[in-house]
Amino acid sequence: MEIRECMEDGCAVLKLAGELDASSALPLNEKIKQLFDDEQYLILFDFEELTYISSAGLGVFISVLKDFKEKDGFLGFYNMSGVVHDVFKIVGLDKVLSIYEDKSTALDHLNAWSA
Numbered sequence: 001m002e003i004r005e006c007m008e009d010g011c012a013v014l015k016l017a018g019e020l021d022a023s024s025a026l027p028l029n030e031k032i033k034q035l036f037d038d039e040q041y042l043i044l045f046d047f048e049e050l051t052y053i054s055s056a057g058l059g060v061f062i063s064v065l066k067d068f069k070e071k072d073g074f075l076g077f078y079n080m081s082g083v084v085h086d087v088f089k090i091v092g093l094d095k096v097l098s099i100y101e102d103k104s105t106a107l108d109h110l111n112a113w114s115a
Contacts, residue, residue, distance in 0.1 A: 001050075003031055011042040011074075011110055013103075017049035020057030029060045036064065041073030042114070044106050048079035053087050061097065074098070074113060078106040 001024035002017040012035050020028065035043060061075065068075055078100040080088070088094045100106040 001028070003028060005031070008044075009107055009111065010114075011044055011107070012040050013044045013046060015046040015049065019052040019054075020050060020060075021052065021054040022056040025054075025056040025060050028057075029063065032060065032064050036067060036071075036073075041068055041071045042110065043068075043074070044076045044078065044103070044110065046079050046103065047077060047081070047084055050081070050084055053084050058087065058091060058093065061093065065096065074110055076100060076106045076110060078103055 001020055004015040004017070006013050006015075014028075014031065016028070018024070032043065065075065067073075076098040077088075079102060080099060085094070085099070088097070088099065098106075098109065100109065
């Protein structure tokens with residue numbers, strides 16, 4: 001899996017490409033923890049090029065959720081394929097994570113949330 005990072009409107013955007021599985025979960029977890037340690041508590045994940053997510057991949061987001069909530073942070077997800085979105089729905093993560101259709105909607109919600 002490839003992770004590309006950029007900043008937009010004070011928010012870190014992580015673009016994930018490929019498969020998020022047990023072998024790629026650790027590098028993603030380390031990247032998120034690095035951002036957290038740098039006091040970057042606003043992160044959007046672009047899943048447009050993510051083709052697969054395993055339970056280990058889901059575990060990355062579950063494991064950091066509490067830390068971000070404690071810092072009044074924001075984790076948002078957008079551009080999910082139907083298959084990836086279905087995985088989030090099956091385990092109920094669509095109820096506790098902010099999932100958007102596209103980047104514009106995610107940024108609009110983030111800006112309204114942080115105002």
